[in-house]
Amino acid sequence: MSEVIEMILILIIVTLCFLMIPFNLQPNAVIEARRKFEIFIRLYDKPYRYNVPDLKQVMVSGQIAQERGSPLDKFVIESKSAEMKDAIIFSRAKRSLFIPDYLPKVVDWREKNVVPTVKSQGNCGACWAISVVDTISSLSAIKQKQSNVTDLCIEKVINCAGNGNFGCDGGDTCRLLEWLQDERIELSTLSDCLSIQSHKNGSDCEFQKAGNREFISVERFSCVSLVDREHLMLRYLATRGPIVAAVNAISWQYYLGGVVQYHCESRYDDLNHAVEIVGYNLENSIPYYWVKNSWGTAFGDHGYIKIEIGKNLCGIANRVSFIELV
Template identity: 65%
Template structure:
């Protein structure tokens, strides 16, 4: 009898062991997350690797980021749809990311009314200041299906604004550089963005934030000429302080603003396409809060388009109407390691990320 009981006990133990195997084979999510976090720290050279308290704090934020990334990717409908993953910002809370990368666009109450400061006859006829019910996008006839101004050699390299809150300056200066190259029919020459960051007035505050429209107003009203990056000297030291080295534009130079728009093109994204095709890159204010984990592909979701959420400024350098998901090609200022080598693709026609809320088209003389 004891042998039977012993045999039964052995069978029970063996059965329990087999039942437990699947659980033992399951990966430990915390261990996997920590492996990813350690790789992340090394890849991006994070400074808290040996600070136990900060390491653990950032690890918990990183784990939360992994959950957010999984949620973002759960809505992918096509292979071309945006994909999200671990970026250099995966150890930041939403608020920290907002403060670090998106707190630099200070909007003017006056200019937020979408007043065109200076408009050509074509702009007078075409631009409608309206936030009416969303209409279907009407593509203008004879418009190129694909426009990428990089192919013409007129787009400056992607830059990194780092911890300096100056997206307002980078987007405008790089767009002026592009328009200059187009008008001169030559390759782009990098312009001195530091000159604008250090010197621009009209309620612009350097690395503490500024406004694209107020910058354009200041450049035009003062007839300021941007110097090249090669010749970049921003201030001159004097006994009583410093003075900014902005030259006055001479006749025939293309580096000074003649006219510009600060307009809402919601429901008129066809105009954005037309200007991108026929004029060159343009400036747009956007809501970039969801870009924290962006790796590539076309953004279709998770990007609020309301005017109140605008927090960043970018240069739009082209579009693609032949793609399965038609998109704008957007140049950012977070360095070439961000997104698709520094670029973002945003679906056309839905005012995603608020891309049509506040658009500036620049003309130079």
């Protein structure tokens, strides 16, 4: 009998211990996200810089978000062009795009051979420069009606751009465009860049200034929020050419294909990457943008990712740049 009582007492003590100890059977979200991110880093051999020890704050590919509280209006240039007027009806309540018949249902500037090849930034956080310079290359080819695009010297811009940009340690698309415009920088072709480096054994930071002749230089640009106004992005893509956008690319590490429709945060403060948007498709059951990344052709769809239109997914409409060349 004493043995039974002793066994009961032991069971009671063990039960009380379990009731007193708080268990957390759910995996820690931050630890789990960090584990998956480390797997991605090893898989693609892509080490990144961290701003603070929180995965959400990772500088994914070098786009330094604008300082909290600083005015975005510094970079806003209101377009007086009829091309930019709100001629497309947009329903904010339903978040639906109603596209008129005269807007093409499919636009893909790659079909015109005016989009440079996908770049691989490797260990260099230079998406801010790659996206802008490649977009300028595209717009130059379109303006000059070239049958093939001419690559421009991205490395020189990475190494030399001022105005608060830090080379492979990060930069900002809007600050880069402001620097290119204010300094009247004439961008070199890739062949010229390689020729200079072969003779001088290093990066040359002396840029030619825009003169009274043909050159590739930024005349003006916009850097605006088009949240709930993505129709303006479609309009520009259809009538002018590719555009630059800042995005939140944290979740892109898991992208294998298809159209991104969910699980891609859109907060302005979470922008951490920069890309070139080269077209769209409104005929698909889920309309999407064609977004050119800079993680090499092994990423996604041969270096591209499809983002659903109309939801500001991944913050794609938070900070958009339209560029006009001289």
